[in-house]
Amino acid sequence: MGSFDVEPFLLSFRLAAVTTLLLFVVSVPLAWMLANWRSPLKPVIETFFSLPIVLPPTVLGFYLLMFMSERSPVGGFLKEGFGIELVFSFQGILVASCVYSLPFMVQPLLSGMEQFPGQLLEAAYALGKSKRDTLFNVVLPNIKPSMLTGLIITFAHTVGEFGVVLMVGGSIQGETRVASIAIYEMVELLDYSTAHLYSFILVAFSFLVLLVVYGVNHRARGGRYS
Amino acid sequence: MITVILKKQLMGAGGTFCLETSVDLEEGGITAIAGTSGSGKTTLLRMIAGLSMPDEGRLQVNDDTWFWREPGEEARVNRTPQQRKVGFVFQGYALFPHMTVMQNLLYASKDRMMADRLMEMTGLQQLRDVLPDNLSGGQKQRVALARALMQQPKLLLLDEPLSALDEAMKSMLQDELLAIQRELGVTILIVTHDSSEIYKLCDRVVLLESGRVVADKSPRELFVERKTTQKFAFKGEILELRSIDAIHIAVIAIGNNLVEVVIDTAEKESLAPGDKVVIGTKAFNPTVRKFESNEFDFSKL
Numbered sequence: 001m002g003s004f005d006v007e008p009f010l011l012s013f014r015l016a017a018v019t020t021l022l023l024f025v026v027s028v029p030l031a032w033m034l035a036n037w038r039s040p041l042k043p044v045i046e047t048f049f050s051l052p053i054v055l056p057p058t059v060l061g062f063y064l065l066m067f068m069s070e071r072s073p074v075g076g077f078l079k080e081g082f083g084i085e086l087v088f089s090f091q092g093i094l095v096a097s098c099v100y101s102l103p104f105m106v107q108p109l110l111s112g113m114e115q116f117p118g119q120l121l122e123a124a125y126a127l128g129k130s131k132r133d134t135l136f137n138v139v140l141p142n143i144k145p146s147m148l149t150g151l152i153i154t155f156a157h158t159v160g161e162f163g164v165v166l167m168v169g170g171s172i173q174g175e176t177r178v179a180s181i182a183i184y185e186m187v188e189l190l191d192y193s194t195a196h197l198y199s200f201i202l203v204a205f206s207f208l209v210l211l212v213v214y215g216v217n218h219r220a221r222g223g224r225y226s
Numbered sequence: 227m228i229t230v231i232l233k234k235q236l237m238g239a240g241g242t243f244c245l246e247t248s249v250d251l252e253e254g255g256i257t258a259i260a261g262t263s264g265s266g267k268t269t270l271l272r273m274i275a276g277l278s279m280p281d282e283g284r285l286q287v288n289d290d291t292w293f294w295r296e297p298g299e300e301a302r303v304n305r306t307p308q309q310r311k312v313g314f315v316f317q318g319y320a321l322f323p324h325m326t327v328m329q330n331l332l333y334a335s336k337d338r339m340m341a342d343r344l345m346e347m348t349g350l351q352q353l354r355d356v357l358p359d360n361l362s363g364g365q366k367q368r369v370a371l372a373r374a375l376m377q378q379p380k381l382l383l384l385d386e387p388l389s390a391l392d393e394a395m396k397s398m399l400q401d402e403l404l405a406i407q408r409e410l411g412v413t414i415l416i417v418t419h420d421s422s423e424i425y426k427l428c429d430r431v432v433l434l435e436s437g438r439v440v441a442d443k444s445p446r447e448l449f450v451e452r453k454t455t456q457k458f459a460f461k462g463e464i465l466e467l468r469s470i471d472a473i474h475i476a477v478i479a480i481g482n483n484l485v486e487v488v489i490d491t492a493e494k495e496s497l498a499p500g501d502k503v504v505i506g507t508k509a510f511n512p513t514v515r516k517f518e519s520n521e522f523d524f525s526k527l
Contacts, residue, residue, distance in 0.1 A: 122277050123320035125307040127334045128377060137333065141324045 004197060007174055008182035015090070015178060016158035019097040023105040023154055024147075026098075031109035032135050050103045057100065061167025064096045068168065086168075093169040093176050100164045104157045105150045112146025113139060145220035149213055156209040160202070227253060228381065228413060232273050232283035232293070236437060238264050245269055245437035253288075253380075256407055256414040258424045258445070261434035267417045268317075270434070271383045274415070275314050276307035287380060313374030313382040313412070317389070319366040321358035327369050328354040334376035344372040347406055364395040371403070375410065384416040388423065400426055425449060459506040464499050478505060 034046065052060055066072060068086035070079045078084040086092035116139055124134040140147065162180040169176030171185060179198060186195035228251040236245050245266035251257055259267045272278040274285060276292070279301075285293040292310055295301040321330055327350055331341040345351050348368040358366060367387055374382060388396045400423060407414055418424060424431055425445045433441035433448070441448055462480040467489075469475070474494040476487050487505060489497070497503065 117320075119316050119318055119320045120322060122307070123314070123316060123322075126275055126277070126310075126312060126314040127373070128308045128311050129333075130308060138322055142322075 003194060005182070008177055008179040008198070009201070011090075011174070011177065012159050012179040015093060015097055016155045018094060019101055019158045020105075020151055020155045022094075022098055023101060024151060027102070027105040027109055027150065028135075028140070031106050031113055032131075032139075034106075034110055035113035036131065049106055052100050053103050057161065057163025058167060060100060061096065061164040064099065064164065064168050068092055068095070088168075088170050088172060088176060090169075090175050093165045093178070096164045096168040097158050097161060100161055101154045101157050105154045108146045108150040108153065109143070112143035116143060145217050148216050152209055152213050156206060160206065227251070227286075227288065229284065229286040230270075230274060232270070232280040232285060234266075234269065234273065234278070234280045236266055236269060238436070243437045245434075247432075247434075247439055249432055249439065249442065251413060251415065252430075253413050254407075254411050255430060256404075256416065256428045257430045257432060258428040259415060259417045259432050259434060260419060260424060263419075265434040266437045267434055268385055271314075271385055271415065271417055274381070275312050275383055276305055276310045277314075279304070311377055311379055313377070313379035315367075315370045315374050315382070315384045315387050317385045317387075319358070319370045321361075321366055321369055321373070323358055326355045326357055327361075330358070330369055330373050331376050334373050337376065340376055340378070341372075344375055347409070348372045348402060364391050364399065367391065367399060368402070371399075371406070375406065375412070378410070378412075380413060382412045382414045384414065386417050386419070389419070396420075396423070403427060421449060458508075458512075459504055462503055462505055464497055464501045464503055466499055467494060467497060469494070478503065480505065 030049075034042070037045075065087060068075045068078075070076050070085065070087075075086060078086065084091065086095060120138060120142075121134060124138045125131075129137070159178075160180060161178075162184070165176060165178055166181060166184070169181075171177045171181045177185070179202060183195050183198045183202075186192070186198065230247055230249045230251065232245070232247055234245045235242055243266075247270060259270060261267055269278055273280045273293075280293060280295065282295045282297045283293065284291065284295075291303045292305045293301065294303040322333065325333060328341065328345075331344065332338070335341075345354060348371060350365070350368055350372060353361065353365060353369075358369065361369065371384075371387070388399055391399065403414075404427060406412075416427065428445055431441065431443065431445050431448050432439055460480045462478040462485075464476055465479055465484070466477040467474065468477075474489050474491060476489050476494075476497065478485050478487055485505075
C-alpha cells in the first residue's frame with residue numbers, strides 16, 4: 001500500500017468548488033442572454049463558447065499559458081498592477097479551469113432555457129414582469145434539473161481535468177498538484193500502489209456523480225409543462 | 227375608447243395575407259373576435275398585448291398610445307408587454323407549474339385582498355394551495371382568468387379560453403365571466419368560434435376572414451336578423467339529390483345534422499351535390515321542447 005496524501009484531493013475539490021461557483025454566477029446570465037438572442041451571429045458565439053469541449057487540453061493550456069505569462073500584455077499588467085502571478089499558481093489554474101469548464105455549465109442551462117415554454121415567458125411579461133424577474137422567479141425554479149446537471153458536471157469535469165492544469169500550473173505541492181496530476185507523478189515515480197488508490201478514488205467519485213445526474217434527470221423527465 | 231388600427235403580413239396555409247383591422251372598442255364591453263382558424267384572430271390579440279409587432283398602424287387606449295408606426299418608418303411608440311399590462315388568458319392557460327394557485331395570483335400582484343376576492347368570485351378558495359398539475363382544465367382556466375385580473379387591467383384578452391372544456395363547464399365559466407365583467411367593468415376581447423358563446427357573452431362581434439374584417443356588428447344582427455323575412459335559416463351542403471316518381475328530395479348536411487327536404491323541379495335543376503345552400507322556412511308553428519338527456523345530440527359528433 002502506498003502512502004496516501006489527502007492534499008491533492010483537497011486541492012482538487014477546492015479548485016472544483018470555486019470553479020463551479022464562479023461559473024454558475026457567470027453562466028446563468030450568459031445562458032439567458034444567449035437564449036434570448038436572435039441573431040445570425042449566434043452560432044458563431046455558441047461555437048466559440050463550446051470550443052473547450054473539443055480542443056485538446058494542451059492546446060487550451062498552451063494559449064492560456066501564453067496569455068497569463070508576464071511577457072503577455074494581460075499577464076504583465078496583472079503582475080505590475082496587482083502583483084498577481086497566474087502562471088504556476090492556484091489562481092492561474094482557477095482561471096484555466098473556468099475557461100475549460102465553461103461549456104459544461106452553459107450548455108445544460110442554455111438547453112433548459114431554450115426548451116422552456118415561450119408561452120410561460122409571455123404570461124410573465126404580460127403580468128408586467130421584467131426579463132430578469134422572469135428569469136429568477138419563473139425560469140430558474142422550473143429548470144432545476146438543468147441547473148443541477150450543470151453544477152455537478154462542471155464540478156466533476158474540473159476534478160477530472162489534467163492537461164490544462166499541467167500546462168498552466170505544473171505540479172507544485174499544495175498549490176497546483178491536484179489529484180489527477182498526483183496520479184501522473186506517482187506513475188512516473190513507479191509508485192503504482194498509490195497510483196492505484198488515487199485512481200480508484202477518482203473512478204468511484206465519477207461513478208457517484210454521474211449516478212446522481214442520471215437519477216435526477218430520470219425523475220424529472222415527463223411532461224412538466226403540459 | 228380603444229382604437230385598434232393595425233396591419234401585419236402573415237403567413238397562412240394559402241400563402242401570405244395581410245391582417246388589417248380598424249376597430250374602435252367601447253370601454254366596458256365584451257367583444258368577440260370570430261373567424262375561421264388561420265384568419266389572424268390570435269395574432270390580433272398578441273399585437274394588442276405587445277407580444278407580436280405589427281408592421282404599421284396605431285393602437286390607442288384612451289389617452290395612451292401603445293403602438294404607433296407609420297409605413298416605412300421606425301416605430302414611434304412601441305410599449306413593451308410589461309408597460310401595457312393587459313390581462314392575457316392564453317389558450318394553454320400558461321400557469322406557472324412550480325407555484326400553487328395562490329402563488330400564481332400573488333406573483334401577478336402582491337395584493338392579497340384582490341387575490342381573495344378573485345378566488346371567491348371564481349370559486350377557487352378550496353384550491354389555493356394546489357399546484358396547477360393537479361387541477362382540471364376548468365380549474366386551470368379559472369386560475370388563469372383570476373391571475374390575469376390581479377393587476378386590474380384596463381383590457382382583458384382571452385384567446386379561446388373555453389374551447390377545451392365540456393358544455394357544462396363552458397356554460398358555468400361563461401356565467402362567471404359575465405359576473406366578473408359586470409363587477410370589475412373591464413373591457414374584454416375574446417377570441418372564439420362558438421356562436422352560442424358569442425350570443426351569450428358578447429355585445430359585439432368582429433368577424434375576420436383572411437385577415438380582413440368582414441363584419442362588425444352585434445351578435446343579434448349577425449345571427450338572427452337577416453335580410454329575408456324567414457325566421458329559420460341554416461347553412462348547409464347538399465349531399466344527394468334523388469327523385470321518387472314526381473317528388474324530388476335533397477339530402478342536406480346542416481352542421482352534423484342530416485335532413486331530407488322536398489324540393490320542386492326548378493330547384494332540382496339549379497342544384498347539384500356539393501353545393502352550399504341556405505335552407506329557410508317561415509316558422510309558423512314551431513315546437514320548442516327541452517332537450518332530453520337520453521336523446522342523441524348530433525352536435526356532439
